[in-house]
Amino acid sequence: MDVIKHVTWDALRRLKRMKLYTTGSRRKRMNHTYRMMAVLTIAAMVASGCSMGGPKAAQADLQIRQVKTEAVAKQNIGTPTEQVAEVTAVNVIDVVPKVNGEVIEVIKNRGDYVEKGEVLFRVDSKDAESTVRKNELSVKSAQDSYQKAKDDQVNNRKDLADGVEKSKIALTNAENDYNKTRNEFDAGTSNQHQVDLAKQQVDTARMNLESAQNKLATNESNNSIVAAENQMKSAALALEDSSRSLENYSVKAPASGILTDFTLVPGQNVSSSKVGQVQQLDPVKIKTELTEASYQLVKNKKELVYYNPDTPDKKGTAKISYMSPVMSAQTKSYTVELEVPNPEHTIEPGSRVMVQLTTESEQSVIAIPSLSIIREESDAYVFVQQGDQYQKRKVKLGRINGQYQEVLEGLKEGDQLVVTGQNQLKDGQKVDNQAAVPTKSTDKATK
Template structure:
């Protein structure tokens, strides 16, 4: 009885284990079938996401900035003209009319010389002219009288010659008498022609020569007043009253400072910046006044000695505020000229010797080659390749390729 019951319990346990094994196997099969499609779908979704995902970038609008301060060059203030005053006559200095440092005008008398000898020469030339005029008047009257006499003599000689020809034809006179009458006629005619030809030409020439002497004496007399050849400041005066000077002696110097001249020497780069301008501004360091000068000379060829291009400006200086010897700063460019298209230097992608940037075009990154200009701290001037107003990619550009789709970060 106990054995039978024990066998029955063993059989029941075996069936229970078999059923559990079968159920476990079925559950595993079902679970495997249901999990396989889910794993494949997740992988496919991830792959698609990788294909459409775009890189996130940051952009900034390209603008113009002042890349540098206006270009300036130091210059010298000079007299626009520097003229030596030279005596044209030799004499004693009689009077000094102007002082050194005075402002003079062209034509002002600076020094008066003793003109006694010059006055005597002028008086002599005036007398010679009067004498020549009188001689001409007398000579013309004499010539007119001689002319009348010769015309009368020719008339008589003509009548006599004609009468002799008639008498010779009639046999009343001989050949010798006819020849004498013909000679008298020919001589009278020749003398009259010569008198008319010469007239009073010699006396007229004498009068012209005496008139020219008067003019020369007047010019010589004018040289005894030494006058300022130009307007300006009498910067030098080297004579004293009573001093004897000779022709060609330099008595002083005049500096013309209205207008005044500004001169500077430019490097090739600075010359290119100012080339083509007709006016330039300049100022005296430490002063708030700004002047505008007219370009009067700009060398086209570099000076081999200074290796620079000379530039000259001219400006009116009525108040004499600008003086020779001063230094000024000439502005070769204005602030507006320094406003250029510039971008952050970190946005530039460098490939060998070439430089590129990425510009946002729609939702894509467009690769552009750019030409670089001046550098100002963190900004780089762009000469060509982009323009103001375009959207520049400033972050993430090093991982981009041309035409790649991007997302713009907020």
């Protein structure tokens, strides 16, 4: 009670010094009010002092808190940051028939796995088959014509060559007769008329030889065989084209993968337009959209960890095949794509997986107790013991987990961080060795 009276009258004296007393009725009301305020204040102080062990404990609580420091260390700030992503095929190839007609047989169904070159369905090909048979006959006819032209050329050449030889012999005989007649004319046993006749026979034989030689040369360069050969080649090309066209009536898979968007039935007419798609399964693509904050976590990475939510213990690593350098104006996000080998086809397009934007090791970061941070408007500061003085540092903060907060900039491991009493320090203040107590932190951030 002595303590209460002492403090009560002490409070009243302070009120007087503040010139809060007035005169008259107003003075009485004010005195009553301030007395009540003083009593309530002292009652609270006494109650607090009693709960902590009496007046001495209350007085100790009013003393300046002791400055304590601890070494800055890495803490587990939480689990890896994850995001849902969609699995898609790297390549999706359209199934487009090259012919028009009625579907007579459907071999594969939607959802089937198909190998490249497998027949998916068949189109009525009667007209195409008829064209192939006609072209086969044309090829046979052209081949016969070509062979006949070759045989004729061989036979004609023999006859013409024989004619040339005969003409040579006839010319030689005519020249011999002419020389004999001239000798007889010189001997007086023949006349001029006989010499002229012999000369005429020589000229005739020479012209017959030239004619035979010209015919032989003409036969050698005769283009009838060339024309027959060209006709045969043209018929062969027509047969090849029609045969290839006939193959198009059996529509095949353009690649290996899952057949999708395929709903053909027999009797349906098709044209040269898409009737389905083949989604290639090896490799597959994992695609997701990132916010600005998430993009900052992965922008310098080459690969990310992914896993199926149904089997979280089985994780894989995939290379980043594409990362958009700028934010999309429509979605306000960044596109990231991973390419994953899928030889066993265990990852199906259309499924969803979880992608870890950070790893387990990245969650171990420099973190400090949130209560050691001094906040001044939008900035954050801490005090560290640097030698024989306390230094105020500006820090850049990151994630929060429980009582710890990540420090992105401003501190490093081993720095002596002031964890209590920092609010009573000034930048550059000397260390009081009796008041400063280094401590070893054993608290860890919750996972």
